Amino acid sequence: MTISEQRPTERTRPERLPLAVLEQGIPFTERHIGPRATDLAAMLAVIGVDSLDELADRAVPEGIRDEAMSDALPQAASETVALQELRGLAGRNRLGVQMIGLGYHGTVTPPVIRRNVLESPAWYTAYTPYQPEISQGRLEALLNFQTMVSDLTGLPVANASMLDEATSAAEAMTLLRRAGKSRSARFVVDADTLPQTLAVLRTRAEPLGIEILEADLSGGVLPEGDLFGLLLSYPGASGRITDQEELIAEAHRRGAMVAVAADLLSLVLLRSPGLIGADAVVGSAQRFGFPMSFGGPHAGFLAVRKGLERQLPGRLVGVSIDADGAPAYRLALQTREQHIRREKATSNICTAQVLPAVVSAMYAVYHGPNGLRRIAERAHRMAVVLAEGLRRGGHEIVHDDFFDTVCVRIAGRAEQVVTIARDLGVNLRGIDADHVGIACSETTTIKDLGTVWRAFGVSQAEIDRLDGSAPDALPERLLRTEDLLTHPVFHRHHSETALLRYLRALSDKDVALDRSMIPLGSCTMKLNATAEMEPITWPEFGELHPFAPVEDAAGLLSIVADLERWLAEITGYDAVSMQPNAGSQGEFAGLLAIRAYHHDRGESGREVCLIPASAHGTNAASAVMAGMRVVVVRCDDAGNVDLPHLRELVEEHREDLAAIMITYPSTHGVYEDTVREVCGLVHDAGGQVYVDGANLNALIGLAKPGRFGADVSHLNLHKTFCIPHGGGGPGVGPVGVREHLARFLPGHPLQPSAGPIGGVGPVSAAPWGSAAILPISWAYVRMMGAEGLRRATLTAVAAANYVARRLAEHYPVLYTGSGGLVAHECILDLRGITKSTGVTVDDVAKRLADYGLHAPTMSFPVPGTLMVEPTESEDLAELDRFCEAMISIRAEIDRVGAGEWPAEDNPLRNAPHTAECLTQEWSHPYSREQAVYPGGRAHQKIWPPVRRIDGARGDRNLVCSCPPLTAYQD
């Protein structure tokens, strides 16, 4: 009930609540769940049920119902209490000066970027920019990211982010294998590579039959024998910088291609790898303004030379033009992606790291080339002066050429020095018994140098004298001579006022959850509550180094442990790993566990993965990455897994069946009542059952995959558990397994407590993946409690069924379960409409922008349809606004169908309409008013910034970095 509803209408006293209840404050469920009690009653009446419980009974198959929740789940807490508890947990983390390096460095997030990007719902609640006309702001920000990476790496095409540095390196490895001509299966990796990168490469190489050869390349000589690719590090993990031109040339002569893992900040001062022949460059943009965050999230990057752009995994922003000829941005070359190519996709990456990429791009925009140079020089000079002081104190500095990381030889005493430094509040890297690594950064201070010297027993030196006498440690021939970041965007926004307005201007072009509902099927665009978001920018979480001693992160690890326990209870699994940093990575980890299980039992011949035709594209792509062969199971006319076909396939593959991968409820938005049977069939044939948990929002509190027959699932915390989509990432894709698979979960070489020993190795660079955003999901569960979570599920199901009922007479609803009900989403079938009128799903999606609404999911899982998932967070007024817009659009379609408006000139085909197009001569058969105020003027108008964008043209003329200003003239 809302507060206003509680006001007495007659002069009677309201019922008095006990003080203990009043003390709890307003329950968070009232904030998270949109419909008020009276509205929910109205919705249920439309659906034809009396209560949420009755809805549960009718929608969810009896055979899988399992509502028991142990007290492993917390009682609901208010926002105030949850935040107090999080404060307490944050206080248990120990902050120190982090000089461990290894790809994670201190950085300053400029406050203007922290508050107006990272903490701004206009940026963090946005969806992946698949509707480019209402996503121009974040597309431009991502284009800035691509331009920045391309400029610094010296390669023409960079994608719009990868999940982290280690997985970018793995993607580069498979890219080189795909694109190259070599028949070799060997990939040579420089021994001076970040250890977590090397470990992830091994995990990813094994199922693909790639042999990783770790080689000491410090002598500049490639090992004997064949190779298809080579990974170099620049600088190396030890800090050393070498000239790699000759090695690259030698690899090329031997028919191999070369990837370089590079530090972005060092490239501000150093010659770019692209200039000396690298085919691909990978790395992390973390130190461009994104906190270390105990390992993530951060934007990884991947840039390639000309000719490889069509092999590039991940999303790529390109430039095209709109219907009026104005420049406009869109995602390019989508045909490479798993949505389209499935098991033939270039990679399984879907959710990437858009929000961190935007932060890092804006960091470069704000600082510009001169600011970046100064930051890079600070890190470098700190390291130089640090090294000089140590040298004068009698210590041996191993490498003469370095950027920010100093390697010190101190025979037998490395551990002791690291311990002393730690007592003084500084974390260093103990490399082995004789070597210590010390990394400097944007946040290193002169005082920190003094502390390190003390740890080495060197007395405080006179800084100015050292600084004056120590020359740079960057070799002359390796200095960058090219101009840096020449595009005007990196020169215009250096005052805070200018950047603030630029950020606002960009986000004003976009429709995020702060402006309208985003009814994207499969994506669960629910509330990302402010109380959930607040902790992620607290320094107690942001400034933890992932490889610092675990006791430094006691509070955050307690959050991880709570969440693991809670998710296990919710899903019915026995063990959960938080390491995968997207759903796709959870799929990969889960399938690796299945593979390892079969191998462990001596059944390594089991390699077939059955996947229904309706599955999400990542499923097939992940199966291939896990070394499996995909066999497609048909769906029947009702959209369910075709059981006779499944029986046939199971029989055929009795000997080599590894797994089936199904989604539950299905991607058709239906609770299939045969799921137990499906699981039984596969188990009987010796296979394992993977349930894609992306649709868990329809299950929590009602059923548990771990109890109805599945062995393993990933969840998407960025869907069901309130981590915002961030415009396309970050995400967290934890994987849950039953007992027999627990020892095959991912682990980590640098933090053994992050997983089982001897498991399948790491799937992410960081031990606990994107740990710093886990407080969001923690807060959600903490504030909802078991009962609140169940209510959220049922409200989401009610909202989907309400929309389905309201729209059914205007658009056929494609699939329903046996009770005539859908689960948490519904598919509107436009194929008949398209056939008879020519109006397409695209037209409807773009027209919704004129109504100020974001389109539903288009053509997934069924081409020519729209999939609507309203979620529990939308109130009835917003659900109705969406329904009325769709009904109004249907009336517009009918006018096209009736011939009243020509098929080529009508408000649907011409959508979306901009303010500019109203100022042109108007010759359309509908009015300007109809064009831009189709839903009336009651709701605040959102003006799309561009007209419909020409996709094909953008793919033909691929432009993936900021266009020169001349492109905008005339």
Ligand SMILES: *Cc1c(COP(=O)(O)O)cnc(C)c1O
């Ligand atoms: C979103 C989704 C995925 C992929 O998750 P990412 O986090 O984007 O990698 C997989 N399966 C289904 C059904 C999904 O909806």
